[in-house]
Amino acid sequence: MTTLSSVRVAGLLDRLHEEAEVSDREHREEMMTQIDAAGGAIDAVITDMLAEERADYRATYRRYAGNFLAISPAYGRLLYAAARACKARRIVEFGTSMGVSTLYLAAALRDNGGGQLIGSEMEPAKAARARANLEAAGLADLADVREGDALDTLRDVGGEVDLLLIDGAFSLYLPVLKLIEPRLRYGAMIFGENAFDPAYKGYVGDPANGYLAFALPDESRGNIFAVKVA
Ligand SMILES: C[S@@+](CC[C@H](N)C(=O)[O-])C[C@H]1O[C@@H](n2cnc3c(N)ncnc32)[C@H](O)[C@@H]1O
Numbered sequence: 001m002t003t004l005s006s007v008r009v010a011g012l013l014d015r016l017h018e019e020a021e022v023s024d025r026e027h028r029e030e031m032m033t034q035i036d037a038a039g040g041a042i043d044a045v046i047t048d049m050l051a052e053e054r055a056d057y058r059a060t061y062r063r064y065a066g067n068f069l070a071i072s073p074a075y076g077r078l079l080y081a082a083a084r085a086c087k088a089r090r091i092v093e094f095g096t097s098m099g100v101s102t103l104y105l106a107a108a109l110r111d112n113g114g115g116q117l118i119g120s121e122m123e124p125a126k127a128a129r130a131r132a133n134l135e136a137a138g139l140a141d142l143a144d145v146r147e148g149d150a151l152d153t154l155r156d157v158g159g160e161v162d163l164l165l166i167d168g169a170f171s172l173y174l175p176v177l178k179l180i181e182p183r184l185r186y187g188a189m190i191f192g193e194n195a196f197d198p199a200y201k202g203y204v205g206d207p208a209n210g211y212l213a214f215a216l217p218d219e220s221r222g223n224i225f226a227v228k229v230a
Contacts, residue, residue: 099130
């Protein structure tokens with residue numbers, strides 16, 4: 001029995017994934033319509049999204065204040081397994097939203113014997129919901145969900161980081177990685193969910209920067225897994 005498979009955590013995650021499915025349906029359909037309108041050219045749609053975000057990422061995410069935009073259950077299980085495999089004790093998360101990914105990672109910390117997850121969420125209502133979900137799961141003691149812009153709130157993460165999940169504004173992936181980089185231990189795992197930004201991909205894809213990076217097979221979500229190796 002693991003914390004992840006406990007009735008309390010698994011039941012809550014099932015309910016949250018169901019709610020996320022409903023809450024994000026319209027957004028997903030909108031994306032599909034845009035991709036269709038671009039003749040299936042996902043790259044063109046992503047380029048436009050990145051440009052819009054770069055102009056004002058706060059405004060972009062304000063529009064999604066009611067959306068989960070959560071990881072899938074399979075991706076959550078991957079995060080849990082990775083955090084267990086690297087015996088993570090300190091995890092940093094850029095983009096907590098309602099706390100779905102946070103629950104998987106905090107469950108792994110519990111089963112690793114404890115630790116700290118530092119989350120970051122710009123939208124106050126989402127941060128509050130994430131904290132309530134952690135409370136409902138019995139995992140609140142392991143997570144510090146910091147409200148505000150991650151570029152400020154993640155400046156001090158208190159020590160060596162074993163695992164970093166990057167899942168916030170697409171255009172900030174590289175700035176956030178560089179913010180945390182001095183704290184990444186060798187062997188740290190970095191998950192870039194929807195890592196579409198060419199600057200981020202180029203950086204982790206260049207071994208000269210100390211990473212080995214792999215694209216994950218993940219229904220075209222652009223997920224990149226990297227390990228700090230040097
Ligand atoms: C894709 S969602 C995160 C989903 C979450 N990881 C999960 O799986 O449940 C991205 C979140 O990042 C937040 N965000 C975007 N830019 C941010 C920033 N600069 N600082 C903090 N949060 C940010 C958005 O408000 C949004 O809730």
